Structure formats: structure tokens, C-alpha cells
Amino acid sequence: MKIGIVGAGAVGLLFGFYLGKHAEVTMYTRTSTQADSIQERGIVCYTSGKAKATAVKAKVLGEELPADEFLLVATKQYHITDLIPLLSECESKRIIFVQNGMGHLNAMQTIQKSIAVAIVEHGAKKVSGNEVEHTGQGVTKFGVVQGDSMDFTSFLACFPPTFTVLEEPDWKQVMQHKLIVNACINPLTALYRVSNGALIYNAYFYQTMRQLFTEVIQLLDVQESEFHWKRVCEVCVQTASNRSSMLTDVTSNRPTEIDAILGYLLQLPKAHEVKAPLVSFLHKSIKGLEM
Numbered sequence: 631m632k633i634g635i636v637g638a639g640a641v642g643l644l645f646g647f648y649l650g651k652h653a654e655v656t657m658y659t660r661t662s663t664q665a666d667s668i669q670e671r672g673i674v675c676y677t678s679g680k681a682k683a684t685a686v687k688a689k690v691l692g693e694e695l696p697a698d699e700f701l702l703v704a705t706k707q708y709h710i711t712d713l714i715p716l717l718s719e720c721e722s723k724r725i726i727f728v729q730n731g732m733g734h735l736n737a738m739q740t741i742q743k744s745i746a747v748a749i750v751e752h753g754a755k756k757v758s759g760n761e762v763e764h765t766g767q768g769v770t771k772f773g774v775v776q777g778d779s780m781d782f783t784s785f786l787a788c789f790p791p792t793f794t795v796l797e798e799p800d801w802k803q804v805m806q807h808k809l810i811v812n813a814c815i816n817p818l819t820a821l822y823r824v825s826n827g828a829l830i831y832n833a834y835f836y837q838t839m840r841q842l843f844t845e846v847i848q849l850l851d852v853q854e855s856e857f858h859w860k861r862v863c864e865v866c867v868q869t870a871s872n873r874s875s876m877l878t879d880v881t882s883n884r885p886t887e888i889d890a891i892l893g894y895l896l897q898l899p900k901a902h903e904v905k906a907p908l909v910s911f912l913h914k915s916i917k918g919l920e921m
């Protein structure tokens with residue numbers, strides 16, 4: 631089974647490490663330096679301080695078009711628009727997207743192929759071009775957006791039992807649940823420059839997060855709001871000492887995924903009826919910090 635992975639960042643390397651045990655994996659990188667390092671040394675994954683390696687192939691994306699049976703797109707959400715022509719033209723007929731947020735859902739459905747999403751609940755940190763740290767064990771939830779679920783059966787069979795992947799018929803709801811968490815935690819931590827736990831332990835930040843949550847829930851037109859609020863608070867507690875991905879992006883002077891998260895919410899039909907001043911303020915603030 632041939633699986634290509636576009637983007638050898640934290641998640642791409644993590645998936646390459648696990649999938650490479652049971653499939654012939656090719657990592658598609660942006661630079662030849664990274665491709666050479668992966669090709670020579672394999673992907674090294676650190677879990678609880680222990681290092682293990684998996685041998686995989688690596689190529690620069692674009693030097694030739696991928697023809698693997700499955701293609702996993704593990705770039706950031708804001709890279710996807712530029713990748714759509716290549717993903718449409720290449721011979722791979724089954725494509726899986728792993729991005730946070732929901733801003734890329736329309737773009738992926740312009741590709742006339744079988745399309746799936748993987749909602750990743752692991753934590754991963756890129757250590758070097760060929761090394762990744764598995765910082766948080768979780769599960770991956772998988773849903774077929776376009777095509778037949780049978781199209782992905784052999785892909786799902788390539789994950790080792792230690793890397794749980796759950797098929798989710800209601801994948802949109804799963805994405806929405808994660809979106810709520812990211813919408814509440816990521817922009818506030820990035821603006822305040824605090825770890826996730828501060829949003830619970832600091833009474834003023836907590837009140838602001840609750841106000842933000844109320845706007846998010848109204849924009850999404852979601853019921854059972856206390857269930858979702860409990861989940862947001864649980865994630866803050868469980869990841870109390872973590873810096874959110876948005877805080878890390880802002881402090882590293884990289885673009886953030888704010889458009890996929892708050893930008894997506896502001897484009898929903900409900901945004902014409904519901905007042906969401908905090909969502910709007912935070913969207914503009916993070917966009918401003920990106921400049």
C-alpha cells in the first residue's frame with residue numbers, strides 16, 4: 631500500500647512514523663534538505679523520552695506529481711488553497727485532510743476525488759526535519775466527506791493498534807466540537823500570551839472566555855451549550871501548561887490558523903443575525919499580530 635504525506639511538519643512526521651510501519655510511505659516536503667534528512671535517517675519519534683525510528687521515502691513536492699493510492703495532507707490550513715491544483719491533477723484518487731478548523735471544507739470539496747478528514751486529538755511537536763515528539767497521546771477521528779467509506783478501508787487498516795483511529799459518521803459534528811475548543815482557547819492565549827490553564831485559573835480571563843464561548847455557540851447555532859462549555863474547561867485543565875498552537879505561531883512570527891477558526895465562524899449565515907463583537911475583535915487582533 632502506497633501512502634503519500636504532503637507536509638512533513640509535526641503531524642505529517644507523526645503520521646509518517648506510525649503509517650510507515652505497515653505501508654510504503656513517501657513524505658512530500660518543501661525543501662530537498664528535509665527530504666534528504668528523512669530519506670537518510672527515517673522518521674524518529676520521541677514518546678516519553680524514548681526514541682524509535684521508521685524508514686520512509688521522501689521527495690520534494692512538485693518535482694513529480696504524487697501517484698500514491700492515498701494522500702494525507704498535513705500542512706497548515708492556510709497552505710491548502712495553493713495545493714488544490716496539484717491535489718486535483720495528481721494521480722492519487724483518495725485524499726485525507728488533517729487540519730484544525732473548518733475553513734478548508736469548501737475548498738477540499740472542489741477536488742473531484744474521494745475526500746476524508748482526520749480530526750487529530752494527539753499533540754505533536756516537530757523537533758527537526760526528521761524528528762517529532764509525540765507530546766500528547768489521543769485518538770484520531772475519521773470521516774468520509776466525499777465518496778464511499780469503503781474507499782478508505784485499506785488506508786485505515788495501515789494504522790498500528792497503538793494508534794487508535796475511530797470512524798465517525800457524523801464527522802462534521804466532531805469537527806465542530808473541536809472548533810469550539812480551538813475558538814475559545816487559541817485566540818485568547820495568543821493575545822494574552824499565556825498557557826491554556828490561565829484561561830481557567832485567572833478569573834478575568836475566565837470571564838472573557840465565557841463571553842467568547844457564548845458568541846461562538848450562537849454563531850454555530852449549537853444547543854447543549856453547557857456540555858460544550860464543560861469540554862472547553864476540561865481541555866484548559868488537561869493542557870494547562872501547554873502553549874496553544876496559535877500562541878506558538880504568534881511568538882514564532884508565523885501565520886496562524888485564525889481564518890480557519892474565527893474567520894470561518896464570521897462567515898456563517900448566523901453572523902448576519904448574531905452580534906459577535908468579541909469574535910470579531912479577536913479575529914482582527916490576531917490578523918494584526920500576523921503583520
Ligand SMILES: NC(=O)C1=CN([C@@H]2O[C@H](COP(=O)(O)OP(=O)(O)OC[C@H]3O[C@@H](n4cnc5c(N)ncnc54)[C@H](OP(=O)(O)O)[C@@H]3O)[C@@H](O)[C@H]2O)C=CC1
Pocket residue numbers: 636637638639640641642658659660661691704705706707709713728729730750751752753754755756875887
Ligand atoms: N501539532 C499538533 O499537535 C496538531 C496539529 N493539528 C493540525 O494539523 C495541521 C498541521 O499542523 P502541524 O503539523 O503542527 O504544522 P507544521 O507547521 O508543523 O507543519 C506544516 C508542514 O507543512 C509543510 N508545507 C506547507 N506547504 C507545503 C507544500 N506546498 N509542500 C510541502 N510541504 C508543505 C511545511 O513545510 P515548511 O516547514 O517547509 O514550511 C510544514 O512542514 C494544522 O492544521 C494543525 O492545526 C491538529 C492536531 C494537533
Ligand SMILES: CC(C)(CO)C(=O)C(=O)O
Pocket residue numbers: 730811812815816826865869872873874875876
Ligand atoms: C486543544 C489545543 C488548544 C491544545 O493546545 C489545541 O488544539 C491547539 O493548541 O491548537
